[in-house]
Amino acid sequence: MQQKLQLINHGVPDEVIANLKNDLVEFFSQPLDAKKEYSQLPNNLEGYGQAFVVSDNQKLDWADMLYLQVCPTDSRDLRFWPNYPASFRHSIDAYSSETENIGLCLLQFMAKAVGVEPKSLLSVFEGQARGLRMNYYPPCLKADKVLGLSPHTDPGGLTLLLQVNDVQGLQINKDGKWFSVNALNGALIVNIGDTLEILSNGKFRSVEHRAVVHPSRERISAALFYYPCQDMVISPLPDFVKDGKVKYKTISYQDLLTEYFTAELDGRNRLKKMKLEP
Numbered sequence: 001m002q003q004k005l006q007l008i009n010h011g012v013p014d015e016v017i018a019n020l021k022n023d024l025v026e027f028f029s030q031p032l033d034a035k036k037e038y039s040q041l042p043n044n045l046e047g048y049g050q051a052f053v054v055s056d057n058q059k060l061d062w063a064d065m066l067y068l069q070v071c072p073t074d075s076r077d078l079r080f081w082p083n084y085p086a087s088f089r090h091s092i093d094a095y096s097s098e099t100e101n102i103g104l105c106l107l108q109f110m111a112k113a114v115g116v117e118p119k120s121l122l123s124v125f126e127g128q129a130r131g132l133r134m135n136y137y138p139p140c141l142k143a144d145k146v147l148g149l150s151p152h153t154d155p156g157g158l159t160l161l162l163q164v165n166d167v168q169g170l171q172i173n174k175d176g177k178w179f180s181v182n183a184l185n186g187a188l189i190v191n192i193g194d195t196l197e198i199l200s201n202g203k204f205r206s207v208e209h210r211a212v213v214h215p216s217r218e219r220i221s222a223a224l225f226y227y228p229c230q231d232m233v234i235s236p237l238p239d240f241v242k243d244g245k246v247k248y249k250t251i252s253y254q255d256l257l258t259e260y261f262t263a264e265l266d267g268r269n270r271l272k273k274m275k276l277e278p
């Protein structure tokens, strides 16, 4: 029997988005010491701090972040889940359950659009881990001298990006040029990540993006990452290799993550190394 798919998703209720946004603004506006109660611990990605700090010599991105694994629920490490503002944990929980199916619906439509059986993609991401990275970019008077988040691609499958306040800052790279993305109020931005590029044998392209900062206003965003099964070996799925030409090397997802988190952000270069010569 064919698997019944949930074809329709009505999006995230406005109230859920509004609550998360309010709580994020409130959390990040606290003094540093209060936020540091949830600081990252060595060899652990979760918590409050900065991502991609790998040496004392690198120029740091102009941002702080709070990263949490939100799904599956039994994988949550509540040590890093702030209890101020009081509704914050609930807001994150509601947002992650309301977005549970959105990524899967999108993957299903994307597979159909290119004539591939949706199950081949869905089975990789259904019920797997999700991470929420909440980014805080303080204003910088010399905004043109810093970057909020250096050029990178996301490692997972899909990313749903929510711009929390009305300050724009996301840019994507197309053909070597940077383009600003105008985030619409009430809309989520969907980015494709490295895992999906490899699985789809390049049919879906992982987008290189970065975040710039504003000279006088703070900016906040929240990126929800849909990850594949943690012990998966990633290589192009047979359904996407119809002409028989595999264009990417095989890599374990753990190795892909290790490479990602132990080096400075580096545009699409890591992904380029995954490509087999034509």
Ligand SMILES: O=C(O)CCC(=O)C(=O)O
Pocket: 133, 135, 149, 154, 161, 169, 170, 209, 210, 211, 220, 221, 222, 223
């Ligand atoms: O803040 C943004 O708009 C981008 C965030 C992002 O790319 C990320 O968290 O991976």
Ligand SMILES: [Fe+2]
Pocket: 152, 153, 154, 209, 223
């Ligand atoms: Fe990103």
